[in-house]
Amino acid sequence: MSSISEEREMHSTRQRKNSHPSINPFSGNALPYSNRGGSGGSNSHLTLRRISLYGTIVVVLTVLYLFVSGSGTSTSSSSSTSSGSSKAEKVIVEKVVEKVVEKVVTVEVPASNTNTNTNSNANANALRPATNSNVNSNCGASASPASQYVLMVDAGSTGSRIHVYKFSHCVDNVSHKSLGNLVLDDELFEQIKPGLSSYPTDPLKAAKSLDVLLDKAKARVPVELWGCTPIAVKATAGLRLIGAEKSEAILKAIRERLETVYPFNVVKGDGISVMDGKDEGVFAWITVNYLLNSIGASAKTKSAAIMDLGGGSTQIVFEPKSSITVTEATHRTSLNFGGKDYTLYQHSFLGYGLMEGRRKVLEAAISKLDSKLSCLGTGVTMPVKKPGDAGVSNKAAGEVEIVGTDEGFEQCSKFVSGNLFDKNPALCKSSAPDTCSWDGVYMPKLHSSFDGDIYAFSYFYDRVADLGVLTKGNPDDGFEFTITEVETLAVAVCKAIDGDVSARKSLPETVQKAMDKEPGLCLDLGFIYHMLRTGYELSDSRTLKTAKKIKGVETGWCLGAAIHLADSMMSGEKGVAGVCRS
Incomplete structure (x- = not known):
């Protein structure tokens, strides 16, 4: 049986926006981006062609301007009507030339990049706005604001849910690496029933059941960012209970469908997997304490404990007092968040949802x-x-x-x-x-x-x-x-x-x-x-x-998992381009 609130909220859309306006890294003189993660080098050639075109137009209009101007002053015997017409033409040409020159002066030229032939650097340019002092005030002179979308699918025992997160963060202008401090800017939430475990003998039908959620995500994420939007599907207790063989077949079908039908960057490795119960709890702990501002160097209160009661299992995670030692390694999780180390107790009681x-x-x-x-x-x-x-x-x-x-x-x-x-x-x-x-x-x-x-x-x-x-x-x-x-x-x-x-x-x-x-x-x-x-x-x-x-933000493990995923994908050698589909 389903929960009361799940029934009420089925197929509902919920959004969350913080008190700050959304930051769009693709405004101003940022570059457009290919939805398949291809090279952005063609944009430079396109801009040069535009400059050449505008230059030709300026030359032609200048000649026209001189002709009209000359004809208006050299023929003293012209009638007053002809003189008035020449003056009107002169004014029109002057205005056109002024507009074209203004367009040429303000044409957008991408920042130079010595390695524009590599996909990773092209993607980095696509995800990085050019320097603009007005929009960089929160990131400092050496970094630029940027946005990052992350899709997290929670395949639970009673239904499947998708969270479309949009984060704001700062990107170093030289290394193109994120400086961390992801700030949740916006969230879309959708859910469907039943869950994946309702299709134990039909993996393809299970995979297709997620289409309605994925289509909502496509509609939400800008087209030019599809290829640089990572997606992960994490199944929880319900899929664990149908057995390894059946669950693996379903997960394989989901990966194949995502990689062949949808344009997002499907996370490799355990991106499509049955999530370990301990990870489910730890990610939920990160979510809650991130929202409470209770973790990291700027934490203002003690970290909170979390208890999450699902349909198939229940999790508990807390940070014991410093005098308490978590002696059993299987229940101990160590992590660093915002420059601070934490040792947590965690356990997932399977069968106690x-x-x-x-x-x-x-x-x-x-x-x-x-x-x-x-x-x-x-x-x-x-x-x-x-x-x-x-x-x-x-x-x-x-x-x-x-x-x-x-x-x-x-x-x-x-x-x-x-x-x-x-x-x-x-x-x-x-x-x-x-x-x-x-x-x-x-x-x-x-x-x-x-x-x-x-x-x-x-x-x-x-x-x-x-x-x-x-x-x-x-x-x-x-x-x-x-x-x-x-x-x-x-x-x-x-x-x-x-x-x-x-x-x-x-x-x-x-x-x-x-x-x-x-x-x-x-x-x-x-x-x-x-x-x-x-x-x-x-x-x-x-x-x-x-x-x-x-x-205003949904609780649970999804946000914590999305933060962890985005941070890890952008911290490698490719920088912010690490989130892009190769």
């Missing part, structure tokens, strides 16, 4: 409760579909229906905590007993190793903030909530689905509509509550923040 978590509970009900579950209302049924059965009919998948028993949150809570988030110390592989989360996964305890803000995203927002019951915050800046508030909401919802009319009427209309749309809402809230309280061992009073956007 909201949809997979729901499936775990339902499967436990099959084996232990004779296919009955207290988390569902009386008479409510919910089928169980095993991983890998996406796209297969219910009958073929051999689904079993779970029937609700109308027992409320208390019983639902006991069942969820008793079958998920196993805290058995015997499962812990770490030597220290206080560094184990659930299912034996190593993690320093949050309550003792981290005291900054915690941002919870995706289904955390959809199932809590999107219900309209939180009072601290707003949709633009995000909401705050405590673990106790999640429990209170869960109790009220579970009571209402049990048929308590007064309990239902006491809930906001947004919650009532959500209950009608999502019969598993009581179960979902129970799952979220125990992930935070039992799994992460957060106190009931711990405050979390949740948002879909920060400063």
Whole structure:
């Protein structure tokens, strides 16, 4: 089942512009650029031809001017009508000559380049505006402002989404390398359903499902920049769950279609891939802290922790206190951002996304409760579909229906905590007993190793903030909530689905509509509550923040991945031309 907000926002377009006007590096005397990354040398020849043409016109008009001028002064016997006509002609010719001369004087000549025959240098010229003191005020005298587009496709378990990012940055006038400090200037967001995992036996159909997103990107990015716009497709938990062979076939089909049908620069290597869960979390951490101005040399606050609850997995990333050492290398990520080093704890709990978590509970009900579950209302049924059965009919998948028993949150809570988030110390592989989360996964305890803000995203927002019951915050800046508030909401919802009319009427209309749309809402809230309280061992009073956007920008891993991609591609020997299709 899909999230409430995803249903509402399907096929929607969202844009974001910061308070500063967009910087266009192709204004002024910048060069045009070929959409296939070809040499820009022909522009110089074109400009020279224009100069020759304008020069010829000037000569012809000058002769005409002298002729008209001469005829008007040498024939004293001309009639007044003829004299007036000559003067008018003279004025017209003078104006034309003035305009042509002005055009010749201001004709645009590209900056000289001793290696214009190489593609990389031609691309560098295309991406670099010529020096102009008016537009260079923010970059200094030795650098020029430029724009860079990056396309990032998030192929999730419930749908595919594309982010078209436009960044402003400064480019060194000599080396043609970016000076970093990418500033997000604009964003386009589009999404479709279902996800790639819905086509496990038809890779080409899976690849073509992205066409609507890619066509939106083509319409957004200027034609002359298509070849210098990198694109990456990162699949997450949903594609991992259909198996390596099927997922690899889908990814191969996507790469082939992108490289043969679309003009963008498809990132080589792991550009089209199933993203490692740890990378997903780390990129999300970069996104959030970049937007909060909490990382880099100019950071003004402590870095925030992030929790991202998807459909198939959940990630957590945070920077422990300096006194805490992340001892297990598989959970430790070191990175440099803005001249500052960071050591992070990260982990992706595969199978603990909201949809997979729901499936775990339902499967436990099959084996232990004779296919009955207290988390569902009386008479409510919910089928169980095993991983890998996406796209297969219910009958073929051999689904079993779970029937609700109308027992409320208390019983639902006991069942969820008793079958998920196993805290058995015997499962812990770490030597220290206080560094184990659930299912034996190593993690320093949050309550003792981290005291900054915690941002919870995706289904955390959809199932809590999107219900309209939180009072601290707003949709633009995000909401705050405590673990106790999640429990209170869960109790009220579970009571209402049990048929308590007064309990239902006491809930906001947004919650009532959500209950009608999502019969598993009581179960979902129970799952979220125990992930935070039992799994992460957060106190009931711990405050979390949740948002879909920060400063008008979509949260999640995509922005962090785009920043990392653009920075790495422009930092090589080719400079800014490193983003161009070869």
